[in-house]
Amino acid sequence: MGSNLYISTSGAIARLRQLDTLANNLANTESTGFKADRAIFEVALEAQLDREPGNPTPGAAGGVYVGVNGTDFDRAPGPIRNTGAPLDVALDGPGYFAVEAPEGERYTRAGSFAIDRDNQLVTIEGRAVLGEGGPIVVSGSGIHIRSNGDVANAQGVVSGTLRIVDFEDPSVLSKTGNGMLRAANGVTPEDVDAPVLIEKSLEGSNVQPVVELAALMTLQRAFEASMQAMQSEDQATERLIQEMSQ
Numbered sequence: 329m330g331s332n333l334y335i336s337t338s339g340a341i342a343r344l345r346q347l348d349t350l351a352n353n354l355a356n357t358e359s360t361g362f363k364a365d366r367a368i369f370e371v372a373l374e375a376q377l378d379r380e381p382g383n384p385t386p387g388a389a390g391g392v393y394v395g396v397n398g399t400d401f402d403r404a405p406g407p408i409r410n411t412g413a414p415l416d417v418a419l420d421g422p423g424y425f426a427v428e429a430p431e432g433e434r435y436t437r438a439g440s441f442a443i444d445r446d447n448q449l450v451t452i453e454g455r456a457v458l459g460e461g462g463p464i465v466v467s468g469s470g471i472h473i474r475s476n477g478d479v480a481n482a483q484g485v486v487s488g489t490l491r492i493v494d495f496e497d498p499s500v501l502s503k504t505g506n507g508m509l510r511a512a513n514g515v516t517p518e519d520v521d522a523p524v525l526i527e528k529s530l531e532g533s534n535v536q537p538v539v540e541l542a543a544l545m546t547l548q549r550a551f552e553a554s555m556q557a558m559q560s561e562d563q564a565t566e567r568l569i570q571e572m573s574q
Contacts (some may be wrong), residue, residue: 332488334487339488342367343547343550345367346367346547347368347544347547347548349365349367349399349545349546350540350543350544351454352365353365354535354537354540354544355370356533356535357533357535357537358532358533359452359507359533360435360439360530360531360532360533361406361436361439361440361507361530361532362406362438362441362529362532362533362534362535363398363401363402363403363404363406363437363533364401364402364532364533364534364535364536364540365399365401365402365503366399366400366402367399368399368400370441374394374396375476376539379568383569384518397436400499402533402534403498404421405419405421405531405534406531406532406533406535407531407532407534408420408526408529408530408531408532409411409530409532410528410530411528411529411530412528413444413463413528414470414472414473414527414528415440415441415442415449415471415473416440416441416473416527416529416530417435417439417441417473417477417490417525417526417527417528417529417530418525418526418529418530418531419439419483419492419523419524419525419526419531420524420525420526421493421523421524422520423492423493423494423520423523424436424437424492424493424509424517425438425458425490425492426457426458426491426492426493426517426561427451427455427456427457427458428455428456428457428458428463428506429455429526431504431510432478432510433458433506433511433512434455434509434510434557435493435501435508435509436451436507436508436509436565437454437480437507437531438451438507438531439525439529439530439531440452440529440530441457441473443466446461446465446466447465447466447467448464448465448466448486449463449464449465449466449471449479449487453506457490458491459479459488459489459490459491460488460489460490460491460519461515463569464478464479464487464488464489464490466481466485466487467481467485467486468481468482468483469481470482470483471484471487472527473490473525473527474522474525474527475487475525475526475527475544475559476489476525477490477492477523477525478490489510491519492519492520492523492524492525493517493518493519493520494517494518494520495511495515495517496518496519497515500512500515517553521536530552551566556562
């Protein structure tokens with residue numbers, strides 16, 4: 329059996345994984361602050377010439393296999409929509425909200441916040457939102473977030489200011505789930521000077537449904553082509569076996 333079957337199989341598996349990624353993007357079209365995932369492809373060359381048994385010659389021509397080496401995400405901003413909620417806030421420009429988590433500091437673009445029973449400003453998952461001096465504990469009524477990041481009550485008393493951070497190299501960030509991001513070990517964020525925030529608003533998902541659906545249809549056709557190639561190779565191998573057995 330030749331390597332064509334393995335090549336077609338590797339392509340089919342890679343496309344299946346990419347289909348899963350696109351399906352997840354489409355499922356999060358309405359998720360606040362969601363960033364679309366993109367599959368990362370890798371290519372492997374199987375050399376056909378050997379210097380010694382079992383040692384392929386570097387650069388020799390051979391079968392090309394494809395695989396998915398994880399995913400990355402699109403860091404482009406999503407559309408901003410007004411919600412009217414006083415604890416909703418959107419970042420208009422670079423930066424991330426800093427969030428406290430048991431595993432360490434986390435970062436997000438999802439600015440849908442609430443007040444917990446301990447009067448802390450928290451995410452919808454209950455994680456403390458960090459201010460310039462740590463978790464923000466509020467007092468009074470009419471709590472709202474201003475465009476400069478101040479968290480204040482109806483009387484104008486400021487409980488804290490949101491800490492907005494960014495990274496010189498955005499590739500150090502990776503997803504951890506629920507709209508949260510983590511930085512690579514040893515990487516420290518920088519505070520954003522004069523961040524731009526929009527009150528009573530949220531940043532939506534940056535998934536473009538029309539683009540994702542078009543890509544999904546193209547991938548489905550490519551997957552079907554890989555399956556047909558696998559079937560053709562399998563049929564050719566079967567005919568060869570039958571001829572040799574006669």
